[in-house]
Amino acid sequence: MIRATELTKRYGPTVAVDELSFTVESGRVTGFLGPNGAGKSTTMRMVLGLDRPTKGAVHIDGSPYRELRHPLRKVGALLDAKAVHGGRTARDHLLCLAQGNSIPASRIGEVLDLVGLAEVAGRRIGGFSLGMSQRLGIAAAMLGDPEVLLFDEPVNGLDPEGILWIRTLMRKLAAEGRTVFVSSHLMSEMAQTADHLIVIGRGRLIADSGTGAFIDRSSQSYVRVGSPRSAELAALLSAKPSGNSAVAVRPSRDSALTVEPPAGSAVESHGDHLRVTGMTAAEIGEVAAAAGIALHEVTLVQPTLEAAYMELTRDSAQYTAEGPTA
Amino acid sequence: MNSMNGILLGEWTKMRSVRSTMWTLLATAALMIAGGAVFSAIMAASWDNLAPQIAASFDATSISLFGAGFAALAAAALGVLVISGEYRTGMIRTTFLAVPRRLHVLAAKAAVLTVTVLTVTAGASLVSFLAGQALLAPTGSQASLGDPGVLRAVLGTGLYLTASGLFGLAVGALIRHAAGAIVAVIGLIFVLPPMASALPGGWGRYVTVNAGQQIMATRTAEGALGPWTGFGVYCAWIAVTMIAAAVLMNRRDA
Numbered sequence: 001m002i003r004a005t006e007l008t009k010r011y012g013p014t015v016a017v018d019e020l021s022f023t024v025e026s027g028r029v030t031g032f033l034g035p036n037g038a039g040k041s042t043t044m045r046m047v048l049g050l051d052r053p054t055k056g057a058v059h060i061d062g063s064p065y066r067e068l069r070h071p072l073r074k075v076g077a078l079l080d081a082k083a084v085h086g087g088r089t090a091r092d093h094l095l096c097l098a099q100g101n102s103i104p105a106s107r108i109g110e111v112l113d114l115v116g117l118a119e120v121a122g123r124r125i126g127g128f129s130l131g132m133s134q135r136l137g138i139a140a141a142m143l144g145d146p147e148v149l150l151f152d153e154p155v156n157g158l159d160p161e162g163i164l165w166i167r168t169l170m171r172k173l174a175a176e177g178r179t180v181f182v183s184s185h186l187m188s189e190m191a192q193t194a195d196h197l198i199v200i201g202r203g204r205l206i207a208d209s210g211t212g213a214f215i216d217r218s219s220q221s222y223v224r225v226g227s228p229r230s231a232e233l234a235a236l237l238s239a240k241p242s243g244n245s246a247v248a249v250r251p252s253r254d255s256a257l258t259v260e261p262p263a264g265s266a267v268e269s270h271g272d273h274l275r276v277t278g279m280t281a282a283e284i285g286e287v288a289a290a291a292g293i294a295l296h297e298v299t300l301v302q303p304t305l306e307a308a309y310m311e312l313t314r315d316s317a318q319y320t321a322e323g324p325t326a
Numbered sequence: 327m328n329s330m331n332g333i334l335l336g337e338w339t340k341m342r343s344v345r346s347t348m349w350t351l352l353a354t355a356a357l358m359i360a361g362g363a364v365f366s367a368i369m370a371a372s373w374d375n376l377a378p379q380i381a382a383s384f385d386a387t388s389i390s391l392f393g394a395g396f397a398a399l400a401a402a403a404l405g406v407l408v409i410s411g412e413y414r415t416g417m418i419r420t421t422f423l424a425v426p427r428r429l430h431v432l433a434a435k436a437a438v439l440t441v442t443v444l445t446v447t448a449g450a451s452l453v454s455f456l457a458g459q460a461l462l463a464p465t466g467s468q469a470s471l472g473d474p475g476v477l478r479a480v481l482g483t484g485l486y487l488t489a490s491g492l493f494g495l496a497v498g499a500l501i502r503h504a505a506g507a508i509v510a511v512i513g514l515i516f517v518l519p520p521m522a523s524a525l526p527g528g529w530g531r532y533v534t535v536n537a538g539q540q541i542m543a544t545r546t547a548e549g550a551l552g553p554w555t556g557f558g559v560y561c562a563w564i565a566v567t568m569i570a571a572a573v574l575m576n577r578r579d580a
Contacts, residue, residue: 045419045579045580048423049422049423049426050419050422050423050579050580051579051580052577052579065426066426066427067426068426069328070328071328071423071424071425071426072423072424075423077423079419079420080416080419082416083415083416083417083419083420084415084416084417084420085340085344085411085412085415085417086415087343087344087345087346088340088343088344089343092339092340092343093343095336095339095343096336096337096339096340096343097336097420097424098336099332099333099335099336099339100328100332100333100335100336100424100425101328101332101424101425102328102329102332140420
């Protein structure tokens with residue numbers, strides 16, 4: 001378990017991390033999300049004792065990193081996969097780390113097998129591709145069979161196969177009961193990997209919740225409706241609500257239709273299609289059928305983590321490209 | 327806390343597993359031996375043309391150890407490489423993740439450097455001395471290890487070169503960039519000492535290698551520090567630099 005308490009890092013007048021408090025629990029993958037420059041890497045470096053907090057503290061199972069007895073046996077971390085001496089072989093790289101933490105040399109073969117680098121163990125790291133370096137970084141993180149794992153942007157620059165491999169590995173590690181803390185600015189990746197999310201922007205905590213709850217709270221699902229008579233349909237669907245939870249459709253005396261949409265529903269017109277919230281696709285279909293309106297499209301659009309994240313971090317992105325405002 | 331034995335082993339693995347450090351170590355020994363042999367051979371060849379007063383004051387030991395001047399630079403470069411290589415590649419972060427007590431890392435690097443450089447350079451110095459004396463033998467001016475001060479000068483050369491390596495490590499840990507650290511080391515052991523010697527007041531004898539090289543002399547020159555006093559002063563320069571490096575290494579973000 002990782003616990004940060006009012007963690008703060010200032011570089012001169014710039015505040016990189018601002019009174020950040022959070023807990024990373026074991027047994028699940030915790031995603032650490034934020035736009036570029038939000039302070040994710042700085043936070044991770046403070047967790048690992050590489051950077052000193054200006055204020056506040058961070059503990060791993062109750063101890064600051066610098067006081068861990070054999071740190072690699074407790075915590076494994078992948079920061080920058082290319083931050084290795086290219087002149088060293090993969091095996092020697094792992095050997096010097098193992099020796100410093102009194103990890104038996106036999107473990108080196110095991111982790112090289114785990115990441116699929118056994119065949120290139122004797123080759124110099126300088127000639128490794130980014131994918132291979134990433135695997136070596138993970139081998140180094142796994143060297144001490146640690147309970148806590150930190151990965152900083154682990155899928156950066158990886159091919160789809162490598163991304164799938166890392167995702168599966170992280171899920172497996174969490175299922176084994178370990179603490180897995182992974183930073184990313186790729187929301188789609190986190191949506192598929194993380195059980196829990198810690199979202200920061202400009203060094204401040206924006207959200208700390210389960211991935212599902214985060215999506216639900218941040219944006220709603222809607223039904224996209226396409227029809228040649230969309231204006232008529234919109235008029236029917238946006239009639240006075242009934243106060244019931246389901247739509248009510250009644251034919252009225254003058255052969256017109258009385259529709260009472262459920263409370264809280266809304267219809268927005270977006271060009272040639274409608275965006276309906278608060279009603280199911282089935283309900284919309286019933287209304288259209290009763291009114292004799294043809295439907296060309298009825299699609300349930302689930303919110304994405306990406307949309308939720310953009311919504312939340314819109315105000316806190318440090319570097320945004322100038323674009324057309326929608 | 328990591329075990330110190332493990333940290334030492336790890337640092338030894340790092341040093342031996344990179345070609346640049348092993349080549350620099352080899353270059354230190356080669357410069358030492360080649361420098362002494364070349365100058366001894368030149369002296370032997372021109373012996374008959376030497377002015378009698380020069381021949382009378384000729385010091386066969388110091389000629390055979392002449393390579394130490396160049397070897398000191400190579401040893402210092404090795405010291406710089408041992409630490410700047412980690413900062414250049416970013417490996418230092420992985421190192422500090424494995425061993426978060428940074429002073430233990432610096433101490434282990436210093437210990438491994440001391441043992442390897444001392445072993446290699448004490449051997450090279452002895453080879454250099456013996457080769458030089460063999461080359462000078464036809465002139466009859468050769469020295470032997472039993473002569474006063476000679477054994478101390480020969481082994482002291484190993485100590486001097488080892489201290490120079492540690493000087494490089496300290497400057498490298500302080501400056502963190504290889505190029506900047508090498509320039510600083512050249513300044514401290516090649517440029518500053520002769521300039522300081524030209525200053526009035528005799529302060530020049532306390533400046534880095536002006537003091538440190540006394541341990542390699544069999545005869546103490548007029549106004550110079552004694553062999554051990556001089557070496558002690560050189561070590562003090564290194565100690566001050568190393569302490570500054572240690573304090574900053576502990577305080578700075580990696």
